Amino acid sequence: xxxxxxxxxxxxxxxxxxxxxxxxxxxxxxxxxxxxxxxxxxxxxxxxxxxxxxxxxxxxxxxxxxxxxxxxxxxxxxxxxxxxxxxxxxxxxxxxxxxxxxxxxxxxxxxxxxxxxxxxxxxxxxxxxxxxxxxxxxxxxxxxxxxxxxxxxxxxxxxxxxxxxxxxxxxxxxxxxxxxxxxxxxxxxxxxxxxxxxxxxxxxxxxxxxxxxxxxx
Amino acid sequence: xxxxxxxxxxxxxxxxxxxxxxxxxxxxxxxxxxxxxxxxxxxxxxxxxxxxxxxxxxxxxxxxxxxxxxxxxxxxxxxxxxxxxxxxxxxxxxxxxxxxxxxxxxxxxxxxxxxxxxxxxxxxxxxxxxxxxxxxxxxxxxxxxxxxxxxxxxxxxxxxxxxxxxxxxxxxxxxxxxxxxxxxxxxxxxxxxxxxxxxxxxxxxxxxxxxxxxxxxxxxxxxxxxxxxxxxxxxxxxxxxxx
Numbered sequence: 001x002x003x004x005x006x007x008x009x010x011x012x013x014x015x016x017x018x019x020x021x022x023x024x025x026x027x028x029x030x031x032x033x034x035x036x037x038x039x040x041x042x043x044x045x046x047x048x049x050x051x052x053x054x055x056x057x058x059x060x061x062x063x064x065x066x067x068x069x070x071x072x073x074x075x076x077x078x079x080x081x082x083x084x085x086x087x088x089x090x091x092x093x094x095x096x097x098x099x100x101x102x103x104x105x106x107x108x109x110x111x112x113x114x115x116x117x118x119x120x121x122x123x124x125x126x127x128x129x130x131x132x133x134x135x136x137x138x139x140x141x142x143x144x145x146x147x148x149x150x151x152x153x154x155x156x157x158x159x160x161x162x163x164x165x166x167x168x169x170x171x172x173x174x175x176x177x178x179x180x181x182x183x184x185x186x187x188x189x190x191x192x193x194x195x196x197x198x199x200x201x202x203x204x205x206x207x208x209x210x211x212x213x214x215x216x217x
Numbered sequence: 218x219x220x221x222x223x224x225x226x227x228x229x230x231x232x233x234x235x236x237x238x239x240x241x242x243x244x245x246x247x248x249x250x251x252x253x254x255x256x257x258x259x260x261x262x263x264x265x266x267x268x269x270x271x272x273x274x275x276x277x278x279x280x281x282x283x284x285x286x287x288x289x290x291x292x293x294x295x296x297x298x299x300x301x302x303x304x305x306x307x308x309x310x311x312x313x314x315x316x317x318x319x320x321x322x323x324x325x326x327x328x329x330x331x332x333x334x335x336x337x338x339x340x341x342x343x344x345x346x347x348x349x350x351x352x353x354x355x356x357x358x359x360x361x362x363x364x365x366x367x368x369x370x371x372x373x374x375x376x377x378x379x380x381x382x383x384x385x386x387x388x389x390x391x392x393x394x395x396x397x398x399x400x401x402x403x404x405x406x407x408x409x410x411x412x413x414x415x416x417x418x419x420x421x422x423x424x425x426x427x428x429x430x431x432x433x434x435x436x437x438x439x440x441x442x443x444x445x446x447x448x449x450x451x452x453x454x455x456x457x458x459x460x
Binding site: 030031032033038041042045047054057060061062063064065140143 | 274275276277279283286287290292293296298304305306307
């Protein structure tokens with residue numbers, strides 16, 4: 001990644017201010033926040049196009065960050081692993097949007113539905129149907145642990161994984177507390193560990209993270 | 218002083234690159250509510266630690282043409298907002314006195330005999346490719362019919378006024394930077410709480426005004442002892458604005 005070389009541009013409004021704005025009943029100004037319906041209307045009107053890498057997070061249109069080749073490799077790899085694991089029992093998607101009413105439409109790196117492949121025909125999956133969301137994090141780790149975690153917890157998504165590429169570990173968040181925008185339980189699995197999961201069976205961290213040493217040779 | 222520049226992420230899908238603009242600081246915590254009177258203000262540039270900018274996402278921006286298209290499509294109906302540095306923003310809710318003072322200032326300026334000027338309140342102006350604010354009051358080169366087809370652009374503006382109650386910090390930072398960079402020759406902030414008129418003149422390319430003078434309740438702008446741009450608005454007594 002070369003992006004770290006220059007001073008990173010600051011977003012116009014700090015995350016805390018956006019969060020505060022959202023929590024206040026009266027809109028104290030700042031960004032015009034959109035509903036999912038308005039966001040979709042921007043695509044219908046051709047203001048936004050399918051080629052644009054944007055998602056709606058608490059009413060704010062954000063650019064999805066460009067990801068590194070390691071991120072893309074691990075994401076593809078994990079998607080394959082999980083697809084084999086859930087088979088035809090659950091719908092699984094990579095970088096596909098989910099709707100979190102009323103003001104969010106993120107595109108998680110991976111999500112697994114509570115339902116089978118036929119359930120979401122012709123519509124965007126709703127957060128209430130989601131069993132597990134995964135984000136593969138490189139430079140985005142703070143955002144994934146902060147804003148994204150709050151978003152998924154508030155939506156009541158039962159389980160959220162963050163694959164931390166830098167530290168080579170997997171954080172598994174369960175027991176969402178929507179009113180606090182937090183998860184009550186967090187397990188951390190490191191390289192070399194294995195854990196058993198109700199939905200996807202046995203997960204071997206070394207498999208998820210790929211063989212760093214081998215790839216460097 | 219830190220240069221208020223902001224790199225634009227070209228991955229945003231806009232058809233053309235947006236110009237490099239200042240870092241907006243709308244409602245940012247830590248912007249001082251009151252600052253020393255004599256100090257020239259510059260837009261506050263947020264640091265990485267304040268924003269977790271290194272890991273946060275880039276927010277979507279659009280240009281004036283896209284913003285106007287959104288208005289045309291009815292996508293922004295029922296909200297009063299502005300395009301600032303490519304960001305679609307909402308207005309701060311105004312206090313009770315705000316609308317009244319906007320009216321007073323507009324009436325005062327419209328009452329001037331100079332028919333060569335156009336005066337409007339809360340009507341958009343286009344400052345550059347990515348900024349289309351709606352100042353509380355503006356005075357532009359006349360005649361008014363010039364703006365029948367298109368809203369005023371930066372070079373048409375002679376004076377912009379913001380009536381500041383809840384949004385004082387924004388008016389002194391984000392808006393000031395915006396108007397100064399657009400070379401709007403004169404910018405007034407009507408400070409409702411202090412009943413003062415802050416007058417900023419001599420805009421600089423770096424987004425500041427070189428001169429700032431505060432007029433108290435008993436004072437007048439454009440009085441005879443000031444050989445300023447009195448021909449635009451004549452003498453305006455601060456008391457008349459706030460009474």
